[in-house]
Amino acid sequence: MSPTTILRHAAADAEFRDELLTSPEFFGISAGTVPASVEQQDAESLGYWTEGVAAVDAYACASTCSSGPLTILCDGTTKA
Incomplete structure (x- = not known):
């Protein structure tokens, strides 16, 4: 997966975003580049x-x- 795709997925999926922030080096990106998550539907x-x-x-x-x-x-x- 490209870094751009990973970041888009992180913005839409709160669980994936949490996983990404736990170990960003595993995905080959910097924690500072992870966008804010969109509000999840209740x-x-x-x-x-x-x-x-x-x-x-x-x-x-x-x-x-x-x-x-x-x-x-x-x-x-x-x-x-």
């Missing part, structure tokens, strides 16, 4: 979007969906 918010909203949308047209190899079509009616 688990409650993630659950809302992945289970709450997504589950409602999938349930809404579950009985009237048809799928093919590349598309999924729903007619908009709700499951009774």
Whole structure:
């Protein structure tokens, strides 16, 4: 992995950033070049979007969906 790729990954992944700061020489970079991490999404918010909203949308047209190899079509009616 190139140093630029490592630094980009460190900015997006807090666990990787912590590992990188623990032993930057292992990755071939200086600890001073590691960028600040972006704010991590909290688990409650993630659950809302992945289970709450997504589950409602999938349930809404579950009985009237048809799928093919590349598309999924729903007619908009709700499951009774």
